[in-house]
Amino acid sequence: MRIKGKKVLVTGGVGFIGSKLAESLLKLGCRVRVIDDLSVGSIEAVRPLLKNKNFEFIKGDLLEEGAVKEGLEGREVVFHFAANPDVRAGSADPWTHLEQNVIVTYRLLEGLRSQPSKTLVFASSSTVYGEAEEIPTREPYGPLLPISVYGASKLACEALISAYFNTFKVSSMIFRLANIIGPTSSHGALIDFVEKLKRDSRQLEILGDGTQKKSYLYVDDCVDAIIYALEHTSKPFEIFNVGAMDCLSVETIADLVSERMGVAPRYVFRGEEGGRGWKGDVRLSWLSIDKLKRLGWEPKNNSEQSIRRVLDELLESFPDKIDF
Ligand SMILES: NC(=O)c1ccc[n+]([C@@H]2O[C@H](COP(=O)([O-])OP(=O)(O)OC[C@H]3O[C@@H](n4cnc5c(N)ncnc54)[C@H](O)[C@@H]3O)[C@@H](O)[C@H]2O)c1
Numbered sequence: 001m002r003i004k005g006k007k008v009l010v011t012g013g014v015g016f017i018g019s020k021l022a023e024s025l026l027k028l029g030c031r032v033r034v035i036d037d038l039s040v041g042s043i044e045a046v047r048p049l050l051k052n053k054n055f056e057f058i059k060g061d062l063l064e065e066g067a068v069k070e071g072l073e074g075r076e077v078v079f080h081f082a083a084n085p086d087v088r089a090g091s092a093d094p095w096t097h098l099e100q101n102v103i104v105t106y107r108l109l110e111g112l113r114s115q116p117s118k119t120l121v122f123a124s125s126s127t128v129y130g131e132a133e134e135i136p137t138r139e140p141y142g143p144l145l146p147i148s149v150y151g152a153s154k155l156a157c158e159a160l161i162s163a164y165f166n167t168f169k170v171s172s173m174i175f176r177l178a179n180i181i182g183p184t185s186s187h188g189a190l191i192d193f194v195e196k197l198k199r200d201s202r203q204l205e206i207l208g209d210g211t212q213k214k215s216y217l218y219v220d221d222c223v224d225a226i227i228y229a230l231e232h233t234s235k236p237f238e239i240f241n242v243g244a245m246d247c248l249s250v251e252t253i254a255d256l257v258s259e260r261m262g263v264a265p266r267y268v269f270r271g272e273e274g275g276r277g278w279k280g281d282v283r284l285s286w287l288s289i290d291k292l293k294r295l296g297w298e299p300k301n302n303s304e305q306s307i308r309r310v311l312d313e314l315l316e317s318f319p320d321k322i323d324f
Contacts (some may be wrong), residue, residue, distance in 0.1 A: 001077075001119065001230050007031045009075040011062060011108070012082030014041035016185050016218055017123065017177075019061050021079060024223045026052055035071040036082065037061040040186065062104045068111040072118070077230075079121045080108055086187055087127065091279040099142035101153035102160070109164045116169040121230065124158055124176045126243065127151030136288035139176070139239045139259060148186030148280025162237070171236040175226055177244030179285050181306055183313040189250055189277075190216075193257040197265060204258070204265040207277030210251030214285045215244040218306035221299040228297045239289035244303045250277070253307060260311040 008025055012018040013034030025032050026049060033056045034101065049055045060067030062082055072078065084100040095273055105122070112118055129137050130145040146152045165168040189207075196204055225242045239319060250269070258265055271277045289299075301309060 001234065003028055003030065003077070003227055003230055005029045006076045007074055008032045008033070008077045008079060009071050010079045010081060011071065012036055014038065014043060014045045014057075015081060015180075016041075017180055017222060018079070018081040019045040019184075020182070020185065020219050021223050021226070022046060022055070023049060024227060025091065026054055027081075028227070030054070031060065032056070033071065033075065035060050035062065035067060040084075041246045045184065055238045062107055063099070063145065065107065069106050072111045072115065073110075075118060077121060078108065078112065078120045079123075081123045081184065083123065085150075087148050087280055088278045089130065090153070094149040097149045097153035101150070102156045105157040106160055109160055109170065112126060113164065113168045116171070118170070120161065120170055120171060120172040122157065122161055122174045124174050124318075125151065125154045126176055126178050126241070127156040127280075127282060127285050128158065128176060128286070129232070129282075130264075131284070135284060136286045137241070138154045138288040139241055139291055147282060148281065150281075158239075163171075169236075173230060173237075174239045175229070176239065176241045176287065177216045177222060177287065178217050178241075180219050181216050181310050183271055183310055185219070189253055190257065190307060193254055194261070194311070194314060197257065197261055197263055200265075201261070201263040202265055203268055204254055205268050205270055206250060207253055208250060208271040208281060208283075209269050209275035210249060210254065210267065211275060212250045212277060212281065212283045213247045214250075214282075215247040215287060216303040217242065217244045217299060218301045218309055221301055221306070225292055225297055225299070229292060232297075234297045240292055241289050242292065243287035243289055244299055244301070244306065245289065246302050246304075247286040248303045248307070249283075250306075256304065256307050257311065260308070273283050308310040
């Protein structure tokens with residue numbers, strides 16, 4: 001599909017990934033409408049885009065039918081990035097993920113049902129695989145048995161999207177994202193360590209036993225992968241993993257953060273049984289990106305480069321954030 005010049009909707013488009021995606025789509029000459037209820041994201045993330053005549057912002061809650069209708073009006077491609085992305089929130093309150101992830105996606109699909117010419121692009125997650133036995137994990141892996149409510153909610157969204165494609169011909173692309181990082185990310189181990197070390201550089205609390213391994217992808221690479229895949233495939237339904245080609249242990253991240261901040265804290269490990277950081281934490285998550293590579297896409301950064309880049313940007317752009 002040729003994305004250039006398309007009329008698109010980005011849900012959750014003031015959030016961490018959505019705002020970067022909106023910016024890239026504008027650069028490609030798209031007419032970009034963003035809808036976000038500002039429950040997490042801040043309008044500051046898209047402030048520079050508001051001047052662009054091809055950019056439009058709607059403050060709206062996608063749980064409301066009216067907001068969905070207004071958002072979809074006249075759009076050709078819908079990038080659905082609105083969600084509650086915090087895995088930990090699901091063990092405290094499972095309804096959050098059911099409502100913000102599953103019900104919101106259902107509302108959007110219902111809006112698309114009568115307009116199947118539009119394409120849906122969905123931000124899913126590596127958590128749908130649960131504790132996969134195949135590492136790196138390829139897209140056809142199964143059975144998909146998530147261990148977090150968040151992962152279950154994303155898998156439920158995928159199931160609905162598949163059903164709406166087969167029943168109502170809503171073309172869809174599903175992207176299962178690894179840990180996406182950038183200086184404006186609101187959560188994750190990297191930001192958590194930086195914040196903790198700002199408060200006390202002598203000691204660092206690490207959630208889990210530190211041996212959990214995951215792959216980390218810089219947000220620009222993530223946006224690039226999604227746009228590349230859309231432009232290089234013509235199938236009406238596709239699933240792609242998006243991640244780095246390697247993975248790192250959580251303790252290695254703590255080492256990289258400490259080194260970059262010039263501190264040598266004592267590590268204190270806390271968390272759930274089995275060495276997990278929290279309930280639903282997948283101990284080893286590493287996606288195979290061979291499918292994207294076969295299409296001709298590769299990330300510019302590996303996990304360590306992505307982490308070093310975010311640390312550099314945090315220190316350069318937000319010096320007040322790391323003041324110790
Ligand atoms: N960040 C990651 O590492 C990661 C990894 C895998 C998947 N994802 C998925 O990618 C997407 C974007 O993640 P992110 O990290 O940018 O999250 P984010 O929280 O920064 O952005 C989500 C945005 O959605 C908005 N939103 C939430 N509920 C809404 C509603 N009912 N109506 C309108 N807007 C609503 C929030 O205000 C926020 O701006 C999410 O679907 C997330 O599950 C993210």
